[in-house]
Amino acid sequence: MPSTLIHQTVGDLLDRATRAFVDRDAIVHGEERLTFGAFGDAVRRAGLVFGSLGLAPSDRVAILSADRTDLLVAFYGTLAAGFAVSPLNARMSEEDHLWIVGDSGAKVLIHDGAFTERAGRIAAETGARLVSLDDDGPDGFQALLAAQPAEGVAGSPEPGDLAAIFYTGGTTGRPKGVEHSQQSLVMSFLSEALEMGLYDRTVFAHAAPLTHSSGMFCVPVWMRGGTNVILGGFDPAQMLAAIERDRITSMLVVPTMLYVLLDHPDFATRDLSSLQTVIYGAAPMGRERLLQAIDRLGPIFVQLYGQTEAPNQICALTAADHADAIARGDLDVLSSCGRPVTIADVRVVDDEGGEVPVGERGEIICRGPHVMTSYWNKPEQTAETLIDGWLHTGDIATVDARGFLRIVDRKKDMLISGGFNVYPKEVETCLFQHPHVRDACVIGVPDEKWGEAVKAIVVTDGEVEPAELIAWVKERKGSVMAPKTVDLVDAIPLTAVGKHDKPSLRKQYAAAATA
Structure with missing residues (x-):
């Protein structure tokens, strides 16, 4: 570009x-107005x-x-x-x-x-x-x-x-x-203003960290003469009260947040009529929970799909897409991540770089003026990820005849829990530092609350309990990285080349989670 x-x-x-x-008010935080x-x-x-x-x-x-x-x-x-x-x-x-x-x-x-x-x-x-x-x-x-x-x-x-x-x-x-x-950030902001259902005088509530995806919406809101309301973290009662009190028109949630809001007693009693746009992303959304939310609030939902390397803007499932899917009874569309945003060229390709036929799996690649320049001080990883100007996302997807993309797997082992990226290697490395751990494998399993929950399958010498291992990781890597569950086993299954057989483990635990 x-x-x-x-x-x-x-x-x-x-x-x-x-x-x-x-x-006008640019920022509201409690009693503070700027x-x-x-x-x-x-x-x-x-x-x-x-x-x-x-x-x-x-x-x-x-x-x-x-x-x-x-x-x-x-x-x-x-x-x-x-x-x-x-x-x-x-x-x-x-x-x-x-x-x-x-x-x-x-x-x-x-x-x-x-x-x-x-x-x-x-x-x-x-x-x-x-x-x-x-x-x-x-x-x-x-x-x-x-x-x-x-x-x-x-x-x-x-x-x-x-x-x-x-x-x-x-x-x-x-x-x-x-x-x-500067340009890639500006283009991300302009694209968000165009694609994400933000209107004049938007009042945007920030519950997710401003250092994460939520902060990328501040400038698009200001461009519209709107106000960014800082909630200082996610508390469902506080958020529902803020929507009513401050007449919030827009907000960004990860699916876990939406589930908690739907289940909170105040959800049925608060006046939420000011909401015009609810943006969600960062993790898979349960279809039934999404339909519950649409039934309560209307078809005001917008799904974003992006990466840090292409901030928030690779594909979008618009509010109109949600409404059309329900009107037509085509609910499979709600399981997609939408279609490419205007500024992004997006393809689904095979290992040789050729576009795959409709319905077949391939890797999502993207190019556009918002894509990263490089990885800082990592020329080899940059060369592996940016090839001929195309960002290789590592996400495996199919595309249908109308251009909707459905992510079905990840080329790498990264999982998304509660809207945050978790890399199993980091958790495994931490677990291996425990004196009683002999082997460890970390995967993501489907979870109604978190989208994906971090699960550790661990071999020990018999001198440690799961709760201690969870606390061990939490202390060293933080709560996001800490496994939600730990299964102690005698041995971890291996592939023919001696690696942990993560595909079979994911299949096993996914079946158990949905049984």
């Missing part, structure tokens, strides 16, 4: 919005803060914080000024946070008070400059913002400049950095 496809940067989009809607004008000034000052700390264009700023207004100020202050942001998933382990800050070469680590001690240890090993969102002293974020001049900007990035390094799990046990330019 030519670099001249679009000339705007993220800062250009923000500048337009903050000037056009100066008096207008577009105030947000635009804070973003500009944040860029000046990072410049005053000695950062050069494309230098990295890492952010480790729970969801809050200041996180968005730091995030977009970084991008608008031409530095590169590297957000840290707060649910990751300290080991992974240390790796990301060191691997990215981040010169500044923004953190909130909950991570003060961890940030200090990371800074001691990496040399990153610490800036606390909760420090009231002269080196705290608010004081640094206030010290900046009333006018002036820190930098003026170009569309092709490095804007972000988003880290995603790796099969080697280490997260890998996905590089995005």
Whole structure:
């Protein structure tokens, strides 16, 4: 794709919005409200803060914080000024946070008070400059913002400049950095505004982490003059109350969240009539639960399919697709991930790169102006994934005559639990570190709540119980990585070449889960 496809940067989009809607609320977090004008000034000052700390264009700023207004100020202050942001998933382990800050070469680590001690240890090993969102002293974020001049900007990035390094799990046990330019982020934002059912004056509720997919919807909302409402995590009662109180029009959920909302007693009593769009993705959605939600809320659902390498935008199953499927009785469409978004060329190909016939399995590949530049410092993995400009997703799918794609398997072993990617290799490596574990195999099994649940099949010396192994992983890799169940066995079945026979294990446990 030519670099001249679009000339705007993220800062250009923000500048337009903050000037056009100066008096409207850009962000709401509890009792805190920040207008577009105030947000635009804070973003500009944040860029000046990072410049005053000695950062050069494309230098990295890492952010480790729970969801809050200041996180968005730091995030977009970084991008608008031409530095590169590297957000840290707060649910990751300290080991992974240390790796990301060191691997990215981040010169500044923004953190909130909950991570003060961890940030200090990371800074001691990496040399990153610490800036606390909760420090009231002269080196705290608010004081640094206030010290900046009333006018002036820190930098003026170009569309092709490095804007972000988003880290995603790796099969080697280490997260890998996905590089995005200013242009690729802008194109993702524009595509989301076009494809995801966002309207003028959208009021978007964020329950999923802003450092994850949810945060990618902030700019499309602001482009429409809308308001981003930060909920600070997922609590079903709080979310349902917020929909009624703040007249929420749009939100992003993973299937697990929707299931919990459907089962909550407040779901039947709260006024949810303001909802216009419910976006879901990141994990398979149970058809019956989706039909329940449509029966209650109407055909207002949009499914997204994307990857960190092509943020949120490879395919979309639109609200009209949902409505048409129900009207025609063609409910199989609801099991698809939709059709390619406008900006993406998408194919389903065989191992030789040829497009497969309708109904046959192949790998999804994608190209477009929103696709990553490369993997940070990983030329070999980049060459394996980006081939002749096409992103090879590793997802296996079929395509029907109307262009709907159905993901049926994954080329790699990655599974998705509660909307988060889990790489079995990382969990297995952690389990193998336990002194009483002799062999371990990790797979995903169907689960009504989580979409896929992490299951570990483990051989031990008889001196450890499943609960201890679950706690072992949770302590070292976080709750997302921790197995939901552990089965202790005498031996793990192997393939003819001596590898764990994961296909047969998945089949066995999937049958047990649905029996």
